[in-house]
Amino acid sequence: xxxxxxxxxxxxAGGHRPAFRLxxxxxxxxxxxxxxLLIAAFGAAMPQAFLNWGNFSIMxxxxxxxxxxxxxxxxxxxxGDYDLSVGATLTLSSGLIGxxxxxxxxxxxxxxxxxxxxxxxxxxxxxxxIIYFRIPSLVVTLGTTSLMTGxxxxxxxxxxxxxxxxxxxxxxxxxxxxxxPYAFYYAMIVVVAMxxxxxxxxxxxxxxxxxxxxxxxxxxxxxxxxxxxxxxVTSGVLASAAGIIYAGVxxxxxxxxxxxxxxxxxxxxFLGATTILPGRFNPWGAxxxxxxxxxxxxxxxxxxxPLWVTNVFNGGALILAVTISQLTRGREATDIG
Amino acid sequence: MALPxxxxxxxxxxxxxxxxxxxxxxxxxxxxxxxxxxKNGSGxxxxxxxxxxxxxxxxxxxxxxxxxxxxxxxxxxxxxRLGMSFVHQNLGLVPSLTVLENLRFAHLTTAKSGFIDWRxxxxxxxxxxxxxxxxxxxxxxxxxxxxxxxxxxxxxxxFEEIRVACAATGRPGLVLLDEPTPFLPREGVEKLFGxxxxxxxxxxxxxFISHDIDEVMTITDRITVLRDGQLAGSLVTRAATHExxxxxxxxxxxxxxxxxxxTGPQLSRPAFARIAAAAGTTLEPSDITIGKGEILGVTGLIxxxxxxxxxxxxGARPCRSGSIAFDGAEPIALxxxxxxRAIDLDLALLPGDRQGASGVDSLPIVDNMFLPDVARFFxxxxxxxxxxLREAFDLGTRYEVRPNDPSLKLSALSGGNAQKVxxxxxxxxxxxxxLLDEPTxxxxxxTRVQIFAALKAAAASGMSVLCASxxxxxxxxxxxxxxxxxRGRILTEITGADLTKDGIAEACYASIDxxxxxxxxxxxxxxx
Numbered sequence: 001x002x003x004x005x006x007x008x009x010x011x012x013a014g015g016h017r018p019a020f021r022l023x024x025x026x027x028x029x030x031x032x033x034x035x036x037l038l039i040a041a042f043g044a045a046m047p048q049a050f051l052n053w054g055n056f057s058i059m060x061x062x063x064x065x066x067x068x069x070x071x072x073x074x075x076x077x078x079x080g081d082y083d084l085s086v087g088a089t090l091t092l093s094s095g096l097i098g099x100x101x102x103x104x105x106x107x108x109x110x111x112x113x114x115x116x117x118x119x120x121x122x123x124x125x126x127x128x129x130i131i132y133f134r135i136p137s138l139v140v141t142l143g144t145t146s147l148m149t150g151x152x153x154x155x156x157x158x159x160x161x162x163x164x165x166x167x168x169x170x171x172x173x174x175x176x177x178x179x180x181p182y183a184f185y186y187a188m189i190v191v192v193a194m195x196x197x198x199x200x201x202x203x204x205x206x207x208x209x210x211x212x213x214x215x216x217x218x219x220x221x222x223x224x225x226x227x228x229x230x231x232x233v234t235s236g237v238l239a240s241a242a243g244i245i246y247a248g249v250x251x252x253x254x255x256x257x258x259x260x261x262x263x264x265x266x267x268x269x270f271l272g273a274t275t276i277l278p279g280r281f282n283p284w285g286a287x288x289x290x291x292x293x294x295x296x297x298x299x300x301x302x303x304x305x306p307l308w309v310t311n312v313f314n315g316g317a318l319i320l321a322v323t324i325s326q327l328t329r330g331r332e333a334t335d336i337g
Numbered sequence: 338m339a340l341p342x343x344x345x346x347x348x349x350x351x352x353x354x355x356x357x358x359x360x361x362x363x364x365x366x367x368x369x370x371x372x373x374x375x376k377n378g379s380g381x382x383x384x385x386x387x388x389x390x391x392x393x394x395x396x397x398x399x400x401x402x403x404x405x406x407x408x409x410x411x412x413x414x415x416x417x418r419l420g421m422s423f424v425h426q427n428l429g430l431v432p433s434l435t436v437l438e439n440l441r442f443a444h445l446t447t448a449k450s451g452f453i454d455w456r457x458x459x460x461x462x463x464x465x466x467x468x469x470x471x472x473x474x475x476x477x478x479x480x481x482x483x484x485x486x487x488x489x490x491x492x493x494x495x496f497e498e499i500r501v502a503c504a505a506t507g508r509p510g511l512v513l514l515d516e517p518t519p520f521l522p523r524e525g526v527e528k529l530f531g532x533x534x535x536x537x538x539x540x541x542x543x544x545f546i547s548h549d550i551d552e553v554m555t556i557t558d559r560i561t562v563l564r565d566g567q568l569a570g571s572l573v574t575r576a577a578t579h580e581x582x583x584x585x586x587x588x589x590x591x592x593x594x595x596x597x598x599x600t601g602p603q604l605s606r607p608a609f610a611r612i613a614a615a616a617g618t619t620l621e622p623s624d625i626t627i628g629k630g631e632i633l634g635v636t637g638l639i640x641x642x643x644x645x646x647x648x649x650x651x652g653a654r655p656c657r658s659g660s661i662a663f664d665g666a667e668p669i670a671l672x673x674x675x676x677x678r679a680i681d682l683d684l685a686l687l688p689g690d691r692q693g694a695s696g697v698d699s700l701p702i703v704d705n706m707f708l709p710d711v712a713r714f715f716x717x718x719x720x721x722x723x724x725x726l727r728e729a730f731d732l733g734t735r736y737e738v739r740p741n742d743p744s745l746k747l748s749a750l751s752g753g754n755a756q757k758v759x760x761x762x763x764x765x766x767x768x769x770x771x772l773l774d775e776p777t778x779x780x781x782x783x784t785r786v787q788i789f790a791a792l793k794a795a796a797a798s799g800m801s802v803l804c805a806s807x808x809x810x811x812x813x814x815x816x817x818x819x820x821x822x823x824r825g826r827i828l829t830e831i832t833g834a835d836l837t838k839d840g841i842a843e844a845c846y847a848s849i850d851x852x853x854x855x856x857x858x859x860x861x862x863x864x865x
Contacts, residue, residue, distance in 0.1 A: 201719070205708070209708055213693075213696075216694055218653070219695070220680070220709045
């Protein structure tokens, strides 16, 4: 035996309420604080154009698909799997809406059901290869991404399909609440639902343990494969939902733009894991991160800064935030590292 | 005698206040196969680590290699320059790379020229394998090799490492084999011995470390035995008997155990679980009965199969056969057992690998504590965090977890306190059968006492315990009965007055001899 007589540390007198730690609190709100600073900076530069509710309401609505996509990603990420295929699933979903609704005149309600079903199917295919054939999730979802991108190009003849049923457009951007189009609130519904599942249900605990310690989870009676399967199907369904919102926002189906969402969505997922509940992928953090990045890009665009700067901003913000977070936390194990 | 390859003189090592090695001296002659024996904690591994340069010995000792004094402490990697190499039990091969890449690893990663001549590397590797008549394909991946081929390859690689150094100095080298055999089948061990003899025939020496006395007596020329950090015996193998070796290892003469003692379990209490024909990777079909409220220990030398039992019963590892019946109910096939089902049957398993299989360090104590039964805190549509924290705090108080703040991450606790949390997790569920694997490994002395007390109290109230452990002291302290395994079978049962630390250790060593008899007795009637 190798045990050494280590003294037992003294018990701090204390109850079971976690103590308020200022450092932790600052870390939790740091990104929100930087977001406000960013808004203030752009506001100072462009008081008229930037600092008006119309600008923000458009931003909130037009980034709703990206927000849902970021939320989709964090489900399998929490369970320990990467789903790179969400961007292509978004495109597939909006492409299907265009083809079935516009070209084949199918009723929009049925088309949406099909789109969601196809999203679930994509998740199942991913899960089949990842869980049952034990192929790394990164490889599988990279493959299905390319596969779906090809299918969409075939399906749409690589053309943008306009003229999607006005009912969908109206439902997504037709109405406003507090001046913000409905699209934003759909994203909010997803956040609240995910927040509930992650933090207030046994399922959320299972998801977390499956991601952090598969063997621990298995030996504690958790059906690890079922949880991973469910997480991948959920991300497929949510990515499809993001595609529906995207089709509604645009009023058309664009066979190419989905992939442009992928990297920002991943950036937001990881950036979000540095805030609200630092160290964990968490829905509110992801939302804050999406709109933080959106604010930066919107502001920069309005300043007339060339397009390439937005990519630099996305990537730079991600690396910087995650690095700062990792340094302040002394390299302890988190979802990010 | 020729100039010894390795000569140790008064090598000592103290950790804190504990003496791990108290001035050990012995020498290894050129071309000699030298056995190094001793119980766990006898100082063998400390000695190996000093030679490998992981530990600095206490000042005052002397180490000569081929007659030249070596500066102590050795730095990691120094051994290679001297002409010494090691094969550890895990062999140090990369499973996903080829035989060639593994064999030439050191050369390929340190070569001065930026270009790798694969044709020449392949020829060199082929030559190294052919030298010992091994027909292993150089392009085969390590994970496609049999365990024996892997062990042989690791030894060939170790010899290749010293061959270069030896060619430069013109002097013999030394290969140190640290428990290379416990997971090999019999015929594999024979092949390995053939290789060891070939190496010795080149004039280099081999140090062979093993728990298996029969193996050591078969292959070695001389044997050095360590006990409690001191030299306990120096024997010429040809002239030594099995009893003398065992005596040197355990420190006193022991009576051979009667073969009749494994006729069946002697239960003094009603049976709770009957395990029938349980077999795993190394465990051969074994029948075990665990009494209600009994703490049953299973042990043996490393690789003897006992360590699989808790996992097989819990459905955590694939079994070859077996069933288990609780309280006289219908038997359940072990192949149909899953951790989920085991938990539903009120079984609990505390794995030996605390960080990899038992708890998640990066998540809070409270979540670790209630992992199997978090659902019971789901009330009125939400998980009651407050109730979880309150109960976790109460449990932490009962099991003396320090610091007792359940919102901390598990990593904030010492090894012993983390183990208390994980024991509390299972005990709180009041299991009918608790399965343990090395429950106090890496746990401080104070915690050990607390864990023992908790186990005994729970057993007194009717919980049955199956404890797999290599720690004889621990088994002697908590168990009502201990089963000794060797080569996958139960050989002896120890109860009553024999159930002491020394009694268990002796039985483990004696069992090797019995296993030899059991293995060869049945088929041939005309044996002399």
